[in-house]
Amino acid sequence: MTSTSALSxxxxxxxxxxxxxxxxNGVLFxxxxxxxxxxxxxxxxxxxxxxxxxxxxxxxAICAAATAAPLIRxxxxxxxxxxxxxxxxxxxxxxxGSPSVWVFAVALFAAGLTDAIVDAAQNVAGIAVEKSxxxxxxxxxxxxxxxxxxxGGVIGAVSAALDIGIGVQMVVNGTVWSIVALVASRLVTSGxxxxxxxxxxxxxxxxxxAASPRAxxxxxxxxxxxxxxxxxxxxxxxxxxxxxxxxTSAPVAVAGLAVSVMxxxxxxxxxxxxxxxxxxxxxxVARAGGVLIAVGMVVAATSPTAAVALAGFAxxxxxxxxxxxxxxxxxxxxxGLSPGTGVAMLGWLMRLGFLVTSPSVGALSDATDLRVxxxxxxxxxxxxxxxxHLASRRRHAARGDVARGDMLEP
Numbered sequence: 056m057t058s059t060s061a062l063s064x065x066x067x068x069x070x071x072x073x074x075x076x077x078x079x080n081g082v083l084f085x086x087x088x089x090x091x092x093x094x095x096x097x098x099x100x101x102x103x104x105x106x107x108x109x110x111x112x113x114x115x116a117i118c119a120a121a122t123a124a125p126l127i128r129x130x131x132x133x134x135x136x137x138x139x140x141x142x143x144x145x146x147x148x149x150x151x152g153s154p155s156v157w158v159f160a161v162a163l164f165a166a167g168l169t170d171a172i173v174d175a176a177q178n179v180a181g182i183a184v185e186k187s188x189x190x191x192x193x194x195x196x197x198x199x200x201x202x203x204x205x206x207g208g209v210i211g212a213v214s215a216a217l218d219i220g221i222g223v224q225m226v227v228n229g230t231v232w233s234i235v236a237l238v239a240s241r242l243v244t245s246g247x248x249x250x251x252x253x254x255x256x257x258x259x260x261x262x263x264x265a266a267s268p269r270a271x272x273x274x275x276x277x278x279x280x281x282x283x284x285x286x287x288x289x290x291x292x293x294x295x296x297x298x299x300x301x302x303t304s305a306p307v308a309v310a311g312l313a314v315s316v317m318x319x320x321x322x323x324x325x326x327x328x329x330x331x332x333x334x335x336x337x338x339x340v341a342r343a344g345g346v347l348i349a350v351g352m353v354v355a356a357t358s359p360t361a362a363v364a365l366a367g368f369a370x371x372x373x374x375x376x377x378x379x380x381x382x383x384x385x386x387x388x389x390x391g392l393s394p395g396t397g398v399a400m401l402g403w404l405m406r407l408g409f410l411v412t413s414p415s416v417g418a419l420s421d422a423t424d425l426r427v428x429x430x431x432x433x434x435x436x437x438x439x440x441x442x443x444h445l446a447s448r449r450r451h452a453a454r455g456d457v458a459r460g461d462m463l464e465p
Contacts, residue, residue, distance in 0.1 A: 136236065
């Protein structure tokens, strides 16, 4: 483990650059989320129609399945992150200023495709910086993403309260953070993890590696764990504001804070995640996180007031904090996968959950109400806790087995 005094200026520049990458990715997308109720009302969509529309983002991400790893190997993680951030900013600005629901859906599709590539690239860069550091920083980097997402939520909520046009807000937001993405890229490439990627023309393709039964076996529990974590983010992004407005009668400014509360609590959990993992172990932290998700969503679903609902959303956000970072770090260590492929495959597969979650919540909400629909994230918390518990039992049963890539602990 590298001591703080032994870290070079290049290490610190690399970490700062990686942190800015994650922050930028979070703020670019989430700034639009508090404006979703306005867009839903403007387009005249029901809950089910809205759920099917916003799933375009996830559909775009899935279409990026075979793209991320080759791009990262060819151009380098930092270049892909910077260029992709500019494209993401552009597509989100188009979504915010959409004249019709069809343009909105197409823009979200393009944004999802780009975001999946950027997400894989920034995680490859972050893991490379972590290796240079000699100690875990992946939870902290994802904490910075959560801070960026919470910041974007505040930007959107304040803009809504000030009656700033959605299109104007998203153009300004995208311009500012595209510049930051360029600075971040240069900091990382000037640091100890310059272009963290191995270009190997003989490396197997992502499709060939994904076809391996062993790769599927090692990745499957990691994917399911990541889906449980991202489902909570999906609830924050697409449904928390609507829940606050429709079920608790919160005013627009208060309802818009639901995104920031959930992502902000997730940020705190990720900020503490590396220390918690070092002390109690990754599996124990993930198991406790699953329990907190379930408890928090029960509190939110049964809340009589906006304040109680926000407290429940905060618990769920905190509980989800370490699930996705843990899955990404483990995916990078899956044996037999070329650089970038394990992370890219996980990023693609976990997004399959988005194709199911929002439409399911919307359909259940239309059939009953949004409170009942929150049974879905409650179930995700239970599943995450069970996965972590089973992983802990397998680890103790197979102690000493070096090739146990399906477990959470390194």
